[in-house]
Amino acid sequence: MVEPRIRVVIADDDRAMRDALADLISSQSELELVGEAVNHDDVIRLAARDRPRVVVLDIRMPGGTAPATIKAIQDRSPTTAVIVLSAYENASNAIEVLAAGASAYLVKGSRDEELLEAIARAARGQLSMSAALARECVFLLRRELENERRSGAVALQNANLLRQLLDRVEAAVVLVAADGSIELVNARAARLFGYRRTELIDLPVTTLVPTSKYGEPADELLHRLVRREPPDEEPAVHFTATGRRKDGTTFPVEVSATPMPHGQRGVAVFLRDVSELSLTEARFRRLFEAFPDATVLVDTDGTIQLVNAAAEQLFGYAREDLVGQEVDVLLPEHPVTIYRREADDTRGAQDLTPVSMELTARRRDGSDFPVSVSIGRIRTDEGVQVILAMRDMTEMAGSRAALERSVETLRAAGQSHRNVLVDLVGAQERERWRIAAGIHDDSLQVITAAALRLQQLRRRLSDPEDLRVLAKLEETIRLAADRLRRLIFDFRPPALEHEGLVAAIKAYLEQLQTETGIECHLDNRLEEEPPRQTRVLIYRIAQDALMNVRKHARARRVDVRLVGVEGGTLVEITDDGVGFDVRSVEGRPGHLGLTLMRDRADIVGGWCRIESAPGAGTTVEFWIPHEGGLRRGGEE
Known part of the structure; x- marks a missing residue:
């Protein structure tokens, strides 16, 4: 059965941003763009008329506020999820729109994949926001909760929102007080360790995580965060530990702990079962x-x-x-x-x-x-x-x-x-x-x-x-x-041994074109194959010339021509690359490649010429006689 496409409305007063969002959504086969809005009244009207599954809403548009618009959209279309886009991460704004009913808070400029995933998650009724912003929201709500506790007036609404937010975070989260006792846990943490939430409140955190991987008590690691000791340490700890469930069984757990900001005492601890990862x-x-x-x-x-x-x-x-x-x-x-x-x-x-x-x-x-x-x-x-x-x-x-x-x-x-x-x-x-x-x-x-x-x-x-x-x-x-x-091919091309010179050069050019994108052409006018020793020498000189094209020429095209001339083989290799000053390159220490090509041709009674200039490409032309071969002077 084909899944129905997710219907999406986008709302942004900036034309360029709106067009970019429209192009992105239109490019996805599983999404359907059903409307575009430029202000708050427009998006409320489109949501009521078209009943989209998801609205992508700019947090700042003319004619209203994001929280009021979210509530108005969901009053008129209760099944519509709202994703809020903002220019920057702001915990206060995130809490405000989440409290109004938003399903996601994303920063403009995030990867396309993050927005597309957020749309899919919103359609499934799931929350999307960065882990860093989720932590800031937790810290901000906890600070407000702590301040109100001191004054004796507990903000029940914020406490409930904090619990809801923690329950929507895709990790087990435990809030630990300065003395190492557990203040709050989310549903994932309770399930992970096999407790009811109320059973864990006021217990020491070592009930869940006795020691780190290296045997150091977990509460001591967390106390350092509370005391910021030593002061030059990063204000966070990450370690692998052994978790202990209510039934006494143990399992490896990854612990990420961050102290509460703005002078608050306590630590937010994020836990993950890494049994399979181990x-x-x-x-x-x-x-x-x-x-x-x-x-x-x-x-x-x-x-x-x-x-x-x-x-x-x-x-x-x-x-x-x-x-x-x-x-x-x-x-x-x-x-x-x-x-x-x-x-x-x-x-x-x-x-x-x-x-x-x-x-x-x-x-x-x-x-x-x-x-x-x-x-x-x-x-x-x-x-x-x-x-x-x-x-x-x-x-x-x-x-x-x-x-x-x-x-x-x-x-x-x-x-x-x-x-x-x-x-x-x-x-x-x-x-x-x-x-x-x-x-x-x-x-x-x-x-x-x-x-x-x-x-x-x-x-x-x-x-x-x-x-x-x-x-x-x-x-x-x-x-x-x-x-x-490829090294075997370079050192001992099978085509050269079994099929001949033309087949070997053709195979090398095909490999060069595949690996570099350089357009390669071979013009073979040979009527017969050169003798074995001669074809090896011809191939090596051609290989060196083509290696220079690969490494230095920055060419778009290279042409190789093979012609039988005067009892030997004439090879011409021409590229349309950047070219070079032949004399200056040959005079540099360690640059013997061009000289070696000439020497190889010379020792068998042939010749090699190289023509090039900056911006004019390069032509390497050499002729190797079929008689003679690689024989020392005086040998017959």
Whole structure:
């Protein structure tokens, strides 16, 4: 049976805000926009005429007040729920409109998802407001209640409203007096611990929460909040403890306590049963610890939360020395985006997709080394958490670094240029094959086994939250496996060995286009495949040129042309990117990529030309003869 759409009226005197709300609601298939109002009289008239399920009401409009309008709407349409939008959080205003009958109080500028969820909740008869504002409302009502108690006149209406508000908060809440005795509990707290509310009044809070996770009495932790000791501590505590029900059974509970503001004595304690979360956390920690890559969990401020054994071994730190440190200690030159994205809280789930990059890491002894970092994000109750899986790239980068150093030494010393380059290029190819085989036979197998373990675990889980966290971990492992497969492809392209040069370059261009969005075109005019050794050399030079396009060109399009010319293969690679000054780039220390392309062509009797200028794109053109190949001078 198809659920009927939720009928919505919006009321705001600001045209831009009204249009934005209308567009948002109209874009949702489960919502129906039935009217727009610009003042209080309009919205009351529309509510009476159209009987919407929800009215989204600006708190300040011409012609009336929000509380009076809410009452008028519900007098004329009792089934209509009202969501109030305000420019800022104000506990007094929130209490006023909630007392008038509003179902939600939201701040303008909140995420679209929050408003849409509030509409759905209001249609179900549920309250929506931020936890921080709910606390402020509780504190304000309690302060008024305390003041009136001192004067001997208890405000029964406020007390009842306080209880109603507490009962609508989606957490177990206990108000604790300065002496540690319980003053008030909501219905969730009573159900959680198996008591009637009246049984808990005046009992010590240690009846419910005897000690913290580390054995410290809970009432002492709360007393510190009351006394603000030590004075420089944050005015709140969060800890995990053991809760005790009336029947004597115990369970893990998460405690969040905040002192009453404005000089009031006492503490508001929010409690949550984390029994299932504890099991999930244990599973997650076992998987996290078993992950073969060096892995750390980081919050959006860049603070390290968890460290696995592989990270301890790779970086030379004990995990207790890393937890609480900034991630800069491991990745000193990282971009801040590895753990923080602009407006994270306003982005949808698609922005949690894992990504990867190559960075420089630093060990405890101060030595730097290259790492491949796979970055996955998971959304938790505490906000977005970031998983950084790091793999030492020293071995993979070593071959190229050794080649570059050897070429520089060769040029400086004037030694047997051709013979050394032949040896080095041959060694590089052998090293590429060895590394590819090692990744395939070792690392990729471990990753695949971990993925299978996760699939086995998935069949044992049923809780949606557990499955969501598991899905993010599976996605991170999938990204790591994909990156390893890409390394194998780069080091040992199967198409080059089994199908030939054209197929290998075509596969590389398809991968480049998929991963970067660069439009890639291949114009193949070869009538026959080059010999095996020659095609490997052609492919490597083309691969280096296309890697430069990927990393530096910022191009929208790249064209590759293959032509058989004078007993060899002519390759032309042209992009429409930003271009560069060829001479200045080649003269910089450490930038040997362009020189190496020329040297590879030169050692087999070919040539390579590079044409570029700032703003004019780049063309790399090279010709490799089919006869000759990679032979040392004097060899036949």
